Amino acid sequence: MQNRVQAYAWGSHTALSALRGEAPTTDPEAELWMGAHALAPSGLVAEGGVRSLLDFIHASPEAALGARVQRAFGALPFLLKLLAAREPLSLQAHPSAEQARAGFAREEAAGLPLSAPTRSYKDPHHKPELIVALTPFSALAGFRDTRRTARLFESLGVPRLASVTRSLATEPPAGALRALFDLVTASSPTARQDLAAETLTACRAPASPHLEFARELAWGVRIGELYPNDPGIVLALALNLVVLEPGEGIYLPAGNLHAYLEGTGVEIMASSDNVLRGGLTPKHVDATELARVLDFQAGPAPLVPTERSGSELHYRTPSPEFALSRLDLHDTTAPVSAPRGPEIVVATAGSLSVRRNDEVVPLPSGTSVFLTAAGGAYTLSGTGTAFRARVNDR
Numbered sequence: 001m002q003n004r005v006q007a008y009a010w011g012s013h014t015a016l017s018a019l020r021g022e023a024p025t026t027d028p029e030a031e032l033w034m035g036a037h038a039l040a041p042s043g044l045v046a047e048g049g050v051r052s053l054l055d056f057i058h059a060s061p062e063a064a065l066g067a068r069v070q071r072a073f074g075a076l077p078f079l080l081k082l083l084a085a086r087e088p089l090s091l092q093a094h095p096s097a098e099q100a101r102a103g104f105a106r107e108e109a110a111g112l113p114l115s116a117p118t119r120s121y122k123d124p125h126h127k128p129e130l131i132v133a134l135t136p137f138s139a140l141a142g143f144r145d146t147r148r149t150a151r152l153f154e155s156l157g158v159p160r161l162a163s164v165t166r167s168l169a170t171e172p173p174a175g176a177l178r179a180l181f182d183l184v185t186a187s188s189p190t191a192r193q194d195l196a197a198e199t200l201t202a203c204r205a206p207a208s209p210h211l212e213f214a215r216e217l218a219w220g221v222r223i224g225e226l227y228p229n230d231p232g233i234v235l236a237l238a239l240n241l242v243v244l245e246p247g248e249g250i251y252l253p254a255g256n257l258h259a260y261l262e263g264t265g266v267e268i269m270a271s272s273d274n275v276l277r278g279g280l281t282p283k284h285v286d287a288t289e290l291a292r293v294l295d296f297q298a299g300p301a302p303l304v305p306t307e308r309s310g311s312e313l314h315y316r317t318p319s320p321e322f323a324l325s326r327l328d329l330h331d332t333t334a335p336v337s338a339p340r341g342p343e344i345v346v347a348t349a350g351s352l353s354v355r356r357n358d359e360v361v362p363l364p365s366g367t368s369v370f371l372t373a374a375g376g377a378y379t380l381s382g383t384g385t386a387f388r389a390r391v392n393d394r
Contacts, residue, residue, distance in 0.1 A: 001344070001368045002043035002050050006031040015084035015135075015264045019348060020366030028086065034344050034368050034389075035079040037271050044370060053370060057342075066373030069341040069391050078322035080344050080368075080389040081267040083131070088223055088261045090281030091140075091232050094127035095293045096254040100274050103289065118284050125272035128319045129252040130304060132326070132387070133244035134348055137263030138219075140239035141301040142256050146173045149238045149298075152216060157207025158198050160191075161234070173298040180238060181294070184231045184279070185287035192231040199233050200224030216241050219261060223280060232279020240301040247326065249304040251317045255295030266348065266387045270321040310334065312388070323392040326385065333381040341391040343371040350384020 005016065011030025017023060033040045041054035057064045057076060065076065095103060103121035112119050131139070143149075150169035153161045164183055167176040184192065203220035216237060224233045239257060242250055244265075252258050257278060276290040277283055307314045311334045314325045327334055329352065345354060346368035354361045354369050356378035361369050363386065371378060380386055 001034060001053070001370050002045050003032050003034050003368060004040040004042070005029050006033065006040065010085055010087040010089055012084040012086040012264070015086075016082060016366070019082065019134075019264070021364070029084060031084075031267075032082040032366075033079065034081065034346060035271060036076040037079050037273070039273060042368075042370070063374045064342055064372045066339070066341045069373065073321070073391075075271070076342055077271055077320075077391060078389060079269055079271040080346065080387075081269075082134075082264070082346065082348070082366075083260070083267045084264045085260045085262050087226060088219075088280060089259050090275075090283065091235055091257060091259045091278035092275050093257045093278065093290060093293050093295075094129070094252070094254055094272070095121070095274055095276065097126040099254070099293055100124050100126045100272065103274075118286070120274070120276055120284075120286050120289050122273040125270055125274065126254055127270050127272035127274050128254060128317070128321070129267060129269040130249055130315060130317050130319070130322070130324055131244075131252070131260070131265045131267045132249035132304075132315060132324065133246050133263060133265045135246060135264045137244040137265050138261040139242045139244070139250065139258060139263075140219075140236055140261065141242050141250055141252060141258045142240050143173070143177055143238055143296065143298040144240045145300070146176050146298045148212075151210065152213045152237060155206045155208045155210040155213060156199065156202035158195075158202050160195050160198060174296040177238070177296040177298060178291075181235070181287075181291060181296070184234050185285075185291075187231075193229040196224065196229050196231045196233055199231075199237070200228070203233075203237075215243075227280045230279050232281075235278055236280065242301050244303075247313075249306075249315050249324075250301055251304050251319075253295075253318075255293055257294055266324070266346070268322045268324045268389050270319065316394075317392070320392050323390050323394070325388045327380055327388065328385050329380060329383055331383050333379050335379050336377060336388070338377040339371055339373055339375075339390060340393050341373050343388060343390040345369050345371065345380070345386050345388050347384055347386045350382060352380055352382035352384045352386055355379045355381065
């Protein structure tokens, strides 16, 4: 496959290039996309040149996708990425399937161009996500238990947070979190800027320092300095701080407010570009629509459960569009059963090869291969690590 790199400002100059065994890059490399998304479809390399994966699937949908996937989705339903965050991404959430269909239809009926900066829905699909760490990976994911957040806010001693702090400590989570969201998004511009500045000052020197939240406050300082006067810092401090070790993953369903902070990982999602932003970004923030999408429940952010089968570690999620597994090989050959749909295999370390029937494709670190539904079983050989993306058959 020939895949496109997205050079977003928060990307790394070294992480993805090192994974490919190359020198640092001039532009930041944030995401390497592998799939058939219309914004950046992969190419299929053959003797005759490079053909768009999107065009290939359109020309031979059943051979590429298989009858089951073709009937269920009509397209490649997942997008696989290598993601490298040098700086925090924006606070964001993704809609449910029903919300995406309604939002897309509403903006289409309003005649809002897809390229409009105020557009929230680029397609009628939802976007559940799974991120698996390749390096230590920090993220914010979902609202923390509200009583713990009340303790964090109490330690800051910011007067503007006093009312919502009491609500977080004593009231049901959904209402208290909605009140916090409204304070951050619906106050006057001046009040929001003052709230951001006061919160940053308090993160640097809290009124009553609490060791329980030392890492959260350190991230608050970093976020506040990167995005001065952005009250999204307050929402960020109300989310679970998750630090993944290599090989660990978290699943982000619809309505989960989250932000990747730092690290390199493999990300798989339903093939959509619908993002509702909540702050820490110069891009458009539609607070009214985000409030419709957000899940205002509180609780921990659990790791994705895994299940091992031979040399393959499966990450189990409820998403019908995708499944992800990891294979670690040490000078061995691992057989893979005949696909029930399309698959993408990407190497993230070492040097591997894929054999299917009489065809062998080298797979050094940083490269990927697309396998059609038709063609039968295949094997992976060599020494290294690969991730296998496919449609969820559970």
